[in-house]
Amino acid sequence: MVHTSGKELDFIKEAFADNWVVPLGPDVDAFERDLETFVNQRVDSSPLHKKVAAVNSGTSAVHLALIACGVKPGDEVLVQSFTFCASSHPVTYLGATPVFVDSERDSWNMDPELLEEAIKDRILKTGRKPKAIIPVALYGMPYRIDRILEVANRYDISVIEDAAEGLGSRYRGQVLGTFGQFGVLSFNGNKMITTSSGGAVICDNEEAKKNLLYFATQARQSYPYYEHEDIGYNYRLSNICAAIGRGQMTLLDQHIAHHQHVQEMYCELFKNVDGVEMHVNPSSDFDSNFWLCTAFLNPALQIRNQENAYKQVILRNVGGVSGVTRLSGSPVTSCQPNDNVEALRTILEENNVESRPLWKPMHRQPVYRDNPAYVNGVSEGLFKRGICLPSGPWVKDEHVRYVVDIVKSAIS
Ligand SMILES: *Cc1c(COP(=O)(O)O)cnc(C)c1O
Numbered sequence: 001m002v003h004t005s006g007k008e009l010d011f012i013k014e015a016f017a018d019n020w021v022v023p024l025g026p027d028v029d030a031f032e033r034d035l036e037t038f039v040n041q042r043v044d045s046s047p048l049h050k051k052v053a054a055v056n057s058g059t060s061a062v063h064l065a066l067i068a069c070g071v072k073p074g075d076e077v078l079v080q081s082f083t084f085c086a087s088s089h090p091v092t093y094l095g096a097t098p099v100f101v102d103s104e105r106d107s108w109n110m111d112p113e114l115l116e117e118a119i120k121d122r123i124l125k126t127g128r129k130p131k132a133i134i135p136v137a138l139y140g141m142p143y144r145i146d147r148i149l150e151v152a153n154r155y156d157i158s159v160i161e162d163a164a165e166g167l168g169s170r171y172r173g174q175v176l177g178t179f180g181q182f183g184v185l186s187f188n189g190n191k192m193i194t195t196s197s198g199g200a201v202i203c204d205n206e207e208a209k210k211n212l213l214y215f216a217t218q219a220r221q222s223y224p225y226y227e228h229e230d231i232g233y234n235y236r237l238s239n240i241c242a243a244i245g246r247g248q249m250t251l252l253d254q255h256i257a258h259h260q261h262v263q264e265m266y267c268e269l270f271k272n273v274d275g276v277e278m279h280v281n282p283s284s285d286f287d288s289n290f291w292l293c294t295a296f297l298n299p300a301l302q303i304r305n306q307e308n309a310y311k312q313v314i315l316r317n318v319g320g321v322s323g324v325t326r327l328s329g330s331p332v333t334s335c336q337p338n339d340n341v342e343a344l345r346t347i348l349e350e351n352n353v354e355s356r357p358l359w360k361p362m363h364r365q366p367v368y369r370d371n372p373a374y375v376n377g378v379s380e381g382l383f384k385r386g387i388c389l390p391s392g393p394w395v396k397d398e399h400v401r402y403v404v405d406i407v408k409s410a411i412s
Helices: 007-017 026-039 058-068 089-093 112-126 145-154 206-216 239-249 252-270 339-350 378-385 397-410
Strands: 051-055 076-080 097-101 132-134 158-162 182-186 199-203 276-278 293-297 386-389
Touching: 007 026, 007 239, 026 051, 026 199, 026 239, 051 058, 051 206, 058 089, 058 132, 058 158, 058 182, 058 199, 058 206, 076 112, 089 097, 097 112, 112 145, 132 145, 145 158, 199 206, 252 276, 252 293, 252 397, 293 339, 293 378, 339 386, 339 397, 378 386
Parallel strands: 076 097, 076 132, 132 158, 158 182
Antiparallel strands: 051 199, 182 199, 276 293, 293 386
16 A cells, blocks of 8 residues: 555646656656755765666666666676565676675675675686676665775776665665665665656766666667667656656655654564564664564574474465466475464464565575575575564554564464
């Protein structure tokens, strides 16, 4: 269910009245300006001057950023393994190879030391440098961007920040997506704000933006007829979706404050529950938007009925509206969350609470079984122990208490 400010429909009506029902227009421009104003804020006085290009999804934003980094068939791109597949799939769209890098324990995001190890080893093994580095703000938590940039700069490799889940999260007071050469945002239905589907690339200047938009609009040239020197894509944001986005932008600060409030409540209420631990900001440098509030369960924690976890093939979508169109043949895989996590998920579901496991690391996904990966066990360990709890704009204080009560009562 979308949480609206009411302004979305006003903007849409205006767009229809002015006949701007196309993938460009005044609402796209205005939405980009709103986003620029938002991402360029900083706690210190020096202003940022980043530009934003609005596109039709976060996935296309990643794709375009990779193209702008010059990623070509046969190249390698270093991608945080602990992520949603949209961080790495566009690398494969380009005929390049995602090379996965595991996470550090406290932020859950790309481990800067492992990143450097991976770069050195790829140079040794292939004789070439990876073309880009993609750290991911998983569940909104910032990555250690200062350390990642230090490594990236040492080897002169571009950084594409995947801040699709981290809209409004900050590291040392600066908004995520504005540190690297490119930053990616998503406005999918389940993200911090939504345009139904949509995304954006944050970039350094007008020239970089023009280049992104060139590839987002079928690589057109300024002739009276269609003339193509490059392969382009149909990735520009619809003006109608941008109209929704303008309305949603008026809610963004409120949404972030809400998610952070829900997170604080979970922390407080789980404080004295043995075996359940919330994932929190590792230090005052980190300021997560807490898009999803995540907890991890001690493997020794006994949850009611956990001996019956994974007995049946799932016949419905798990956790949300994302379309699952293929039934799996087996209730188990070789890498899955612990029985107590699945048992807890089932109990929450029986009580009308939507939860879901953490994202399964890409280096454990069958489709990426042959890709190089630099691992330390962190993301796989977290995947097996973690669970995402409700945190959206409709989650009221009493719902948080209800969720925590169900978790407590599920412990046997
Ligand atoms: C949602 C998401 C994306 C892609 O966004 P879409 O708008 O759904 O295409 C990319 N990366 C991460 C980490 C995401 O969670």
